[in-house]
Amino acid sequence: MGEQAYRLTEAIRLLPRNLWDSVFRQGVPTTDQERSEAVFGNFFLHVHPVKVHENTLRFGYTLALGLISFYLFLILVGSGVLLMFYYVPSTDLAYQSMKDIEFTVSFGMVLRNIHRWAAHAMVITVFLHMWRVFATGAYKVPREFNWVIGICLLVLTLLLSFTGYLLPWDQLAFWAITVGTSIVSYVPGIGEDLRYLILGGNVVGQSALLRFYVLHCVVLPLFMGVLIGIHFWRIRMDGGLSRPSREEGDEAES
Amino acid sequence: MSEPADYTWNLEDEKDVSRREFVRHMMVGWGSLSLIAGISAVGLMRFLLPNVLYEPPTVFKVGFPESFPEGVTPIPERNVFVVRDGSSFHAISSICTHLRCQVGHVRNGFRCPCHGSRFGMDGKVIRGAAPRPLDWFEITLAENGEIRINTTRKVKAGTGSVLIG
Numbered sequence: 496m497g498e499q500a501y502r503l504t505e506a507i508r509l510l511p512r513n514l515w516d517s518v519f520r521q522g523v524p525t526t527d528q529e530r531s532e533a534v535f536g537n538f539f540l541h542v543h544p545v546k547v548h549e550n551t552l553r554f555g556y557t558l559a560l561g562l563i564s565f566y567l568f569l570i571l572v573g574s575g576v577l578l579m580f581y582y583v584p585s586t587d588l589a590y591q592s593m594k595d596i597e598f599t600v601s602f603g604m605v606l607r608n609i610h611r612w613a614a615h616a617m618v619i620t621v622f623l624h625m626w627r628v629f630a631t632g633a634y635k636v637p638r639e640f641n642w643v644i645g646i647c648l649l650v651l652t653l654l655l656s657f658t659g660y661l662l663p664w665d666q667l668a669f670w671a672i673t674v675g676t677s678i679v680s681y682v683p684g685i686g687e688d689l690r691y692l693i694l695g696g697n698v699v700g701q702s703a704l705l706r707f708y709v710l711h712c713v714v715l716p717l718f719m720g721v722l723i724g725i726h727f728w729r730i731r732m733d734g735g736l737s738r739p740s741r742e743e744g745d746e747a748e749s
Numbered sequence: 750m751s752e753p754a755d756y757t758w759n760l761e762d763e764k765d766v767s768r769r770e771f772v773r774h775m776m777v778g779w780g781s782l783s784l785i786a787g788i789s790a791v792g793l794m795r796f797l798l799p800n801v802l803y804e805p806p807t808v809f810k811v812g813f814p815e816s817f818p819e820g821v822t823p824i825p826e827r828n829v830f831v832v833r834d835g836s837s838f839h840a841i842s843s844i845c846t847h848l849r850c851q852v853g854h855v856r857n858g859f860r861c862p863c864h865g866s867r868f869g870m871d872g873k874v875i876r877g878a879a880p881r882p883l884d885w886f887e888i889t890l891a892e893n894g895e896i897r898i899n900t901t902r903k904v905k906a907g908t909g910s911v912l913i914g
Contacts (some may be wrong), residue, residue, distance in 0.1 A: 498860040607769065670850060670863070672846070674847050674848040674849070674850065674863060677847075678848060683828040691798065692794075692797055692798060695799050696799060696802045696804055697799075697802070697804060698804055698805070700802075700803070700804060701800060701803065702802075
């Protein structure tokens, strides 16, 4: 090796600068073009379109219900993961660990109630979001497939509520799931087999609790995350957030 | 240091793939992939249906006939009522035929707390959402003289009672 590329002291002096530059490839944008590129090239910002229509940002039109539902989902993932550190999905320990979270774990009661109320709120905001989309006709061409994905997200929201319902393993949970899975057995032909598959047996017992736990904590949130991603992607592909088609004095709007 | 290899795409080196050959390759590829996916789907369903259950027994003894008082004795951990009528015994399911809630014994029959179904003393639906009467189970005397109930064998209402003495 010949001459060293740079000296150690210089490397240390340049380290913060190098770290910054390695994370943020471009400098601070100065032109509109560069600002667009900065948004487009950033992983966290690229979800948002580079340019949005003025009407899209009107709060009164969308009421931000979709975004609120998404933030509630994030809150549920965060609080849910924390609850998993204490909850034990066994018929002997589930109720006890739930009580431990309530009464012995620091901030456990807060976390459990955040999870609980965010879950209730998410069901409400998802319904209101659907109502808004319906009322503004945003389900129409070219957004009709995104409405279908939205229906799948609604079903997943309700399934997550249902599977989470059993986990406290109290009387309410037990009888709610007994009744809920008995409704499944009314499906013509395969009803009883379907119930057996869901419960992993004939009664609401250990295998049912474990199945609901795995569905609630792993399977359904994964599907949810993927579908939310497609849902957001389709908003962009289908022409951006829906907005009033015409404003006074604005005729060229489609 | 050697020269890097020339990776330029040379169209003339490409072997021509005929339409027929392409379709055949696609059919073999997609066909085997679908076959594997299909077998895996069937296997997954089979995997999710347990072969061994750790559930309460379906055939069990409930005690000696003498220990039962006249009338209805609920055995909630087994989801049955043992009904004694003098020297005659029969077993009625305590699981509501509507949505599997636990029915309770009330005067002259049974009542479901979930959706208000009412059943007569023989399990017949009097009113409410229940589509079928309560099940009657096979009841026998075990070798040691205890009453044994088999919940996998349903009998017609009013039959299958066991007589003592």
